[in-house]
Amino acid sequence: MKKQLTIIALLALGNLALAESCCKATAKAPTTKVAVAPITKVERTYAMLKPEAVQKGLTGDIIKLIEQNGFNIIRMEKRSLTKKEAETFYAEHKGRPFYSDLVAYITSGPVITLMLEKENAITDWRALLGATDPAQANMGTVRKMFAESKSKNAAHGSDSTESAKREISFIFG
Ligand code: UDP
Numbered sequence: 001m002k003k004q005l006t007i008i009a010l011l012a013l014g015n016l017a018l019a020e021s022c023c024k025a026t027a028k029a030p031t032t033k034v035a036v037a038p039i040t041k042v043e044r045t046y047a048m049l050k051p052e053a054v055q056k057g058l059t060g061d062i063i064k065l066i067e068q069n070g071f072n073i074i075r076m077e078k079r080s081l082t083k084k085e086a087e088t089f090y091a092e093h094k095g096r097p098f099y100s101d102l103v104a105y106i107t108s109g110p111v112i113t114l115m116l117e118k119e120n121a122i123t124d125w126r127a128l129l130g131a132t133d134p135a136q137a138n139m140g141t142v143r144k145m146f147a148e149s150k151s152k153n154a155a156h157g158s159d160s161t162e163s164a165k166r167e168i169s170f171i172f173g
C-alpha cells in the first residue's frame with residue numbers, strides 16, 4: 001500500500017524515472033524525499049475604491065488594510081470614470097435591474113484605481129473585499145467594515161484571471 005502511494009505520488013509529480021525505479025525495487029522503501037510545494041503564483045488584480053468610500057475619507061484605512069495583507073501597489077490613481085467608461089467596465093451587468101443605478105453611482109464622484117500584485121492576488125483580494133452585500137460579508141473584510149449597502153459597497157475587485165486582465169488593461173492601458 002505504502003509502495004503504491006509512493007508510485008502514485010512520483011507519477012503525479014511527473015517523475016517517471018523515479019516511479020519506474022521504485023516499481024523495480026523489492027521490499028526497500030525509496031529514500032528520495034518528495035517535497036510538495038503549495039501552488040501559488042504572483043498575479044495582478046484590479047481594485048477600485050468606490051465614490052462613497054472616497055467621499056467618506058476611507059481611502060487611507062482601506063489602502064492600509066490592502067498593504068497589511070501583503071499586496072504590492074503597482075499603480076494607483078484618483079480619477080473619475082465617464083458614463084461611457086462605466087458602461088463598458090460593467091458591461092457584464094447590462095440588462096440587470098441595478099445596471100443604470102450602478103453606472104450613475106460609480107460616476108457620481110472620484111474613485112481610486114489600484115493595480116495590486118501578490119501571490120494569488122485575485123482570490124486574496126476578493127477574500128479581503130468580502131461579499132457583495134456587506135450584510136453577508138465576513139468579519140474583518142473591507143465591505144463588512146466600510147460598506148454602506150449592497151450597491152454602495154466601498155470597493156471593487158476583479159473576480160477572475162480574465163476579468164483582472166481586461167479591467168487592468170481597460171483602466172491602465
Ligand atoms: N450591485 C447592486 N445590486 C445588486 C448587485 C450588485 O447594486 O443586486 C452593484 C454593487 O455595487 C456590486 C456591483 O453592482 O459591487 C457589481 O456586481 P457584482 O455582482 O459583480 O458584485 P461584486 O463582484 O462587486 O461583488
Ligand code: MG
Binds near residue numbers: 157159
Ligand atoms: Mg463583479
